[in-house]
Amino acid sequence: MKRSNPRALPAVALALGLTLAFTVAGTPAATAQETGSWTIGERVVPAPAGASEELRAALAAAPAPNVAASRQQKPQSDEQWLMLQKATANANLDQLASGLGVSIEKDEIGDVTVYRVTPEKVHPRHAEHLFLHVHGGGYVMYGGDACVGEAATVAAGAGIPALSIDYRMPPEHPFPAAVEDVVSVYKHLLESRSAKSIAVGGASAGGGLALAAVHRFIALGLDVPGAIYAGTPWADLTKTGDSLFTNEGLDRFLVAYDGLLKGAAELYADGHDLKDPLISPVYGDFEGFPPTYLVTGTRDMFLSDTARTHRKLRAAGVVADLHVYEGIAHGEYLALADSPESKDMLQEVGAFFNKHLE
Amino acid sequence: MKRSNPRALPAVALALGLTLAFTVAGTPAATAQETGSWTIGERVVPAPAGASEELRAALAAAPAPNVAASRQQKPQSDEQWLMLQKATANANLDQLASGLGVSIEKDEIGDVTVYRVTPEKVHPRHAEHLFLHVHGGGYVMYGGDACVGEAATVAAGAGIPALSIDYRMPPEHPFPAAVEDVVSVYKHLLESRSAKSIAVGGASAGGGLALAAVHRFIALGLDVPGAIYAGTPWADLTKTGDSLFTNEGLDRFLVAYDGLLKGAAELYADGHDLKDPLISPVYGDFEGFPPTYLVTGTRDMFLSDTARTHRKLRAAGVVADLHVYEGIAHGEYLALADSPESKDMLQEVGAFFNKHLE
Numbered sequence: 001m002k003r004s005n006p007r008a009l010p011a012v013a014l015a016l017g018l019t020l021a022f023t024v025a026g027t028p029a030a031t032a033q034e035t036g037s038w039t040i041g042e043r044v045v046p047a048p049a050g051a052s053e054e055l056r057a058a059l060a061a062a063p064a065p066n067v068a069a070s071r072q073q074k075p076q077s078d079e080q081w082l083m084l085q086k087a088t089a090n091a092n093l094d095q096l097a098s099g100l101g102v103s104i105e106k107d108e109i110g111d112v113t114v115y116r117v118t119p120e121k122v123h124p125r126h127a128e129h130l131f132l133h134v135h136g137g138g139y140v141m142y143g144g145d146a147c148v149g150e151a152a153t154v155a156a157g158a159g160i161p162a163l164s165i166d167y168r169m170p171p172e173h174p175f176p177a178a179v180e181d182v183v184s185v186y187k188h189l190l191e192s193r194s195a196k197s198i199a200v201g202g203a204s205a206g207g208g209l210a211l212a213a214v215h216r217f218i219a220l221g222l223d224v225p226g227a228i229y230a231g232t233p234w235a236d237l238t239k240t241g242d243s244l245f246t247n248e249g250l251d252r253f254l255v256a257y258d259g260l261l262k263g264a265a266e267l268y269a270d271g272h273d274l275k276d277p278l279i280s281p282v283y284g285d286f287e288g289f290p291p292t293y294l295v296t297g298t299r300d301m302f303l304s305d306t307a308r309t310h311r312k313l314r315a316a317g318v319v320a321d322l323h324v325y326e327g328i329a330h331g332e333y334l335a336l337a338d339s340p341e342s343k344d345m346l347q348e349v350g351a352f353f354n355k356h357l358e
Numbered sequence: 359m360k361r362s363n364p365r366a367l368p369a370v371a372l373a374l375g376l377t378l379a380f381t382v383a384g385t386p387a388a389t390a391q392e393t394g395s396w397t398i399g400e401r402v403v404p405a406p407a408g409a410s411e412e413l414r415a416a417l418a419a420a421p422a423p424n425v426a427a428s429r430q431q432k433p434q435s436d437e438q439w440l441m442l443q444k445a446t447a448n449a450n451l452d453q454l455a456s457g458l459g460v461s462i463e464k465d466e467i468g469d470v471t472v473y474r475v476t477p478e479k480v481h482p483r484h485a486e487h488l489f490l491h492v493h494g495g496g497y498v499m500y501g502g503d504a505c506v507g508e509a510a511t512v513a514a515g516a517g518i519p520a521l522s523i524d525y526r527m528p529p530e531h532p533f534p535a536a537v538e539d540v541v542s543v544y545k546h547l548l549e550s551r552s553a554k555s556i557a558v559g560g561a562s563a564g565g566g567l568a569l570a571a572v573h574r575f576i577a578l579g580l581d582v583p584g585a586i587y588a589g590t591p592w593a594d595l596t597k598t599g600d601s602l603f604t605n606e607g608l609d610r611f612l613v614a615y616d617g618l619l620k621g622a623a624e625l626y627a628d629g630h631d632l633k634d635p636l637i638s639p640v641y642g643d644f645e646g647f648p649p650t651y652l653v654t655g656t657r658d659m660f661l662s663d664t665a666r667t668h669r670k671l672r673a674a675g676v677v678a679d680l681h682v683y684e685g686i687a688h689g690e691y692l693a694l695a696d697s698p699e700s701k702d703m704l705q706e707v708g709a710f711f712n713k714h715l716e
Contacts, residue, residue, distance in 0.1 A: 036405030036417035040607050041425065047394030048600035050666050059394035067399065242406035242656050242685045246608055249398050298600050298665060304656055307682035308408050314681075314706065322680045323672075324665035327600045348672065 045250065048298075048327030054339035055327055059252070067248060070255035074263035078171040081140060081267060085169060088137065089144030096149065100156040104148055109188050112181045113166040115148040123159030123350070129197050129357045131155060131162040132189065132225070134182060134213070136204030136331065138234070138264035140169055150203055150334060154229070157346030158353060160199075163189075167209070174270030179278050182213040183220065190222065196358035201229025201293075203331050204302070205264075208234035211281035211292075211309065218288050226357040228292040229349055232302045232330050233309060235282040237265040237274045241304030251301040251329040282309050286316035293321050293352040295345055297328025319356070323348060403608065406656075406685030412697035413685055420610060428613035432621035436529040439498060439625060443527060446495065447502030454507065458514040462506055467546050470539045471524040473506040481517030481708070487555050487715045489513060489520040490547065490583070492540060492571070494562030494689065496592070496622035498527055508561055508692060512587070515704030516711060518557075521547075525567070532628030537636050540571040541578065548580065554716035559587025559651075561689050562660070563622075566592035569639035569667065576646050584715040586650040587707055590660045590688050591667060593640040595623040595632045599662030609659040609687040640667050644674035651679050651710040653703055655686025677714070681706060 047056040075081045097104045105116045133151035135142050142149075143166050151164035167181040182200075189198060201210045207230040217224055244257045254261065269279050277284030282305060292313055296306035306322065313320035325333055325341045333345045405414040433439040455462045459478045464471065491509035493500050500507075501524050509522035525539040540558075547556060559568045565588040575582055602615045612619065627637050635642030640663060650671055654664035664680070671678035683691055683699045691703045 036414055038403050038422045038608070040401050040403055042400050043398050043603065043606060045396050045398055045600075045603045048662070049598045050594070050600065050662060056394055064396045236408070240407045242403075242408065245401065245403045246656065247604070248401060250396070250604055298604065298662055303682070304406070304408060304684055307656060308684050310682070311684070311702070315702070322682060324661070324668070324680060324682060326662055326666050326669070344669070344673070 051325075051327035052340040054336055055332070055341060058336055058339075059327075062252060065249050065252045065255040067256050071259045073259045081171045085140060085143065088141040089146050091145040091149060093145055093148070096152055100152050102152050102156050104152060106145075109185050112185050114185060115145075115151065115164040115166065117148060117152050117155040117162040117164065119155050119159050119161065121159055122161060123354070125354050126158065126160040126357070128193075129160050129199065129226075129353065130189070130193065131158070131160045131229075131353070132182075132186065132198050132200045133162050133164040134167060134178075134200070134202040134206040134209045135164060136202060136206040136231075136234075138261060139175075139178060139205045139209075139268040140264045143167070143169055150206070150231075153334060153337070154346065154349060157343075158350030160350070160353060170267045170270060175268050175272055175276075175279055178209055178268075179212055179216055182209065183216055183222075186213070186217065186222065186225075194358065195223035196226035198225040199227040199229060199353045199357055200225045201227075201231065203231030203233075203334060205234045207231045208237075208281055208305075211235060211284075212278045214289060215277050215281055215284045224288060224290045227290055227353055229352070230292055230294045230306070230309060231334070232296045232300050232306055233281070233294070234302060235305040235309045236280045237269065238280060241302065241308065243303035243305075244301050247299055247301045247303060247329075250299045252299075253330040253332060253335070254301040257301065282312060284312075286313050286318055289313060289316065289318045291319035291321075291352070291356040293323070293349055295323045295325070295333060295349070297325040297330075297332060299327055299329045300332075302330055321352065409683075409685035410698040412694055413690070413699060416694055416697075417610070417685075423607050423610045423613040425607040425614050429617045431617045439529045443498060443501065446499040447504050449503040449507060451503055451506070454510055458510050460510050460514050462510060464503075467543050470543050472543060473503075473509065473522040473524065475506060475510050475513040475520040475522065477513050477517050477519065479517055480519060481712070483712050484516065484518040484715070486551075487518050487557065487584075487711065488547070488551065489516070489518045489587075489711070490540075490544065490556050490558045491520050491522040492525060492536075492558070492560040492564040492567045493522060494560060494564040494589075494592075496619060497533075497536060497563045497567075497626040498622045501525070501527055508564070508589075511692060511695070512704065512707060515701075516708030518708070518711060528625045528628060533626050533630055533634075533637055536567055536626075537570055537574055540567060541574055541580075544571070544575065544580065544583075552716065553581035554584035556583040557585040557587060557711045557715055558583045559585075559589065561589030561591075561692060563592045565589045566595075566639055566663075569593060569642075570636045572647060573635050573639055573642045582646060582648045585648055585711055587710070588650055588652045588664070588667060589692070590654045590658050590664055591639070591652070592660060593663040593667045594638045595627065596638060599660065599666065601661035601663075602659050605657055605659045605661060605687075608657045610657075611688040611690060611693070612659040615659065640670060642670075644671050644676055647671060647674065647676045649677035649679075649710070649714040651681070651707055653681045653683070653691060653706070655683040655688075655690060657685055657687045658690075660688055679710065 135147040151162040155162040168177040310322040493505040509520040513520040526535040668680040
């Protein structure tokens with residue numbers, strides 16, 4: 001197909017660039033820099049009027065993100081990382097189970113601790129399906145009982161049984177321990193069920209780990225799962241995504257990259273190249289990936305990681321559906337339980353599993 | 359399906375919120391406000407390292423957006439609006455046609471001026487298809503010969519014949535003239551071809567107008583087209599979208615809402631309610647809409663309009679595919695001809711038409 005040549009640019013640009021005519025005649029820009037690095041001045045950003053009342057109320061009730069403080073929030077030693085790991089490993093499982101209408105059982109598969117979640121009401125289509133869940137928390141937090149929160153939410157919302165993997169974490173067990181644990185559980189599952197009956201996924205580091213694990217499944221010659229749920233995936237552990245900069249301080253959950261996130265990336269990688277596709281899955285080859293559901297929000301610092309992963313999947317010819325929620329920060333679609341955004345997301349991910357699992 | 363209750367929130371939030379534990383123990387935020395309105399401090403945003411070299415080079419070569427100047431750029435009288443309309447109505451059609459490998463003919467359908475675009479190489483699947491194009495330009499610019507730029511680019515890129523409508527514009531012909539012109543041409547087309555062979559679409563105001571026109575088609579009982587291309591649609595002419603605020607100054611094409619955009623919205627609406635679904639289509643009922651392809655970028659001030667429209671379509675059960683390009687501003691995927699982003703978008707929109715047109 002013949003493509004446009006540079007001479008055609010002005011007409012096309014004219015047809016689109018609303019302010020081009022004005023820019024040419026306008027006053028000189030104040031902060032032009034040769035590198036394309038821009039200084040963006042202070043601004044006041046209101047709560048998003050087009051988002052749900054629940055989200056706007058939550059934003060009004062919460063303190064504004066403190067970027068400067070967030071940039072400094074990082075454990076300074078292995079001991080401090082372990083304290084953080086321990087401090088975030090608790091959950092009231094009875095309360096979680098009764099609140100969501102699920103049962104939760106702790107179990108072992110090989111050497112790996114897992115949590116089995118069974119909804120009171122399993123969707124008829126999902127009777128033979130399984131959501132294989134890997135939790136978020138920057139690869140360094142929210143293990144132990146806390147790992148099962150999202151799995152239980154999705155299991156209840158979509159009516160699908162789930163299995164959440166309490167994978168090993170640094171500083172004691174850095175990369176590739178987490179990937180190995182997912183592979184180990186997955187191989188075990190394949191002994192008694194088809195790959196296509198399994199959806200693998202999670203949010204944040206869990207979304208990234210799910211994508212990394214599928215890279216590994218393919219390298220090992222294992223059948224790929226029937227679907228992936230990549231919730232605002234940490235698909236790139238280097239400081240590359242545009243939204244890490246543009247949404248700094250707008251994302252009330254991640255707030256800033258420098259600090260905890262950067263520290264967690266280095267702790268997890270343990271000297272390995274951060275661009276290894278098993279660490280930063282966006283750099284991998286997505287040929288042969290199963291249908292993938294991706295979700296993020298306009299204020300998510302991982303908006304770029306999510307969108308870039310979507311493009312890599314599409315370029316490889318993979319069925320990949322991207323969903324972006326108005327005003328939503330990193331993982332907020334799940335944190336705001338019972339919000340319209342959360343209900344909508346659970347409905348969408350359930351429908352996606354319904355469509356693609358066998 | 360039973361849903362989580364508020365008691366379950368902490369565990370779920372814990373499972374996702376990387377910095378929650380730190381936020382609790384952190385220093386107080388500096389700018390908490392009861393309204394959820396946040397003051398975001400000055401920041402330096404580098405060119406997006408994950409975007410194409412072409413985009414980064416373009417950002418490095420262009421002046422940084424000048425928000426203060428942009429906010430003041432608005433014609434002050436009908437005479438000035440007409441001058442702007444005239445100044446943006448020109449294009450070198452011969453150059454455009456030869457550069458893209460298409461032929462372009464000016465024609466009339468009823469009282470409406472149209473431009474017929476025929477690619478030298480029509481994709482076999484698209485021989486009987488038509489891309490019915492409505493141009494961007496805030497409803498006040500880029501009419502006349504300039505209207506056909508995007509139509510020609512898509513026609514060449516996807517190998518599909520196109521028809522671009524030079525719809526009437528304010529100040530002489532405010533709303534609903536533009537919608538009426540699209541309806542008039544569409545009705546004429548239906549006399550000789552099936553609705554399902556037509557894809558209607560455009561970018562910016564063109565994307566909004568395409569969506570508004572389909573609302574009108576449905577109200578009139580006309581068959582809906584086979585597909586919609588909504589390129590970074592101006593789906594909401596009120597200042598509502600979150601990205602109007604978060605991406606102000608990051609979007610080098612729109613730059614700021616106050617100024618030209620706000621002025622154009624008021625001029626076009628001509629006293630009608632800006633939330634009329636035929637003016638701001640996001641507020642309409644999307645039941646019965648055809649499959650819709652939507653595209654935007656992480657730096658697009660209409661990221662929110664695009665994402666909100668996608669959600670409305672999905673909530674109505676419509677097939678709707680959202681695509682978000684890294685670091686891309688409003689309409690930049692087309693303005694940067696020959697960039698990987700532009701090629702990818704043209705391939706995607708062509709494939710979408712291929713899949714859904716009959």
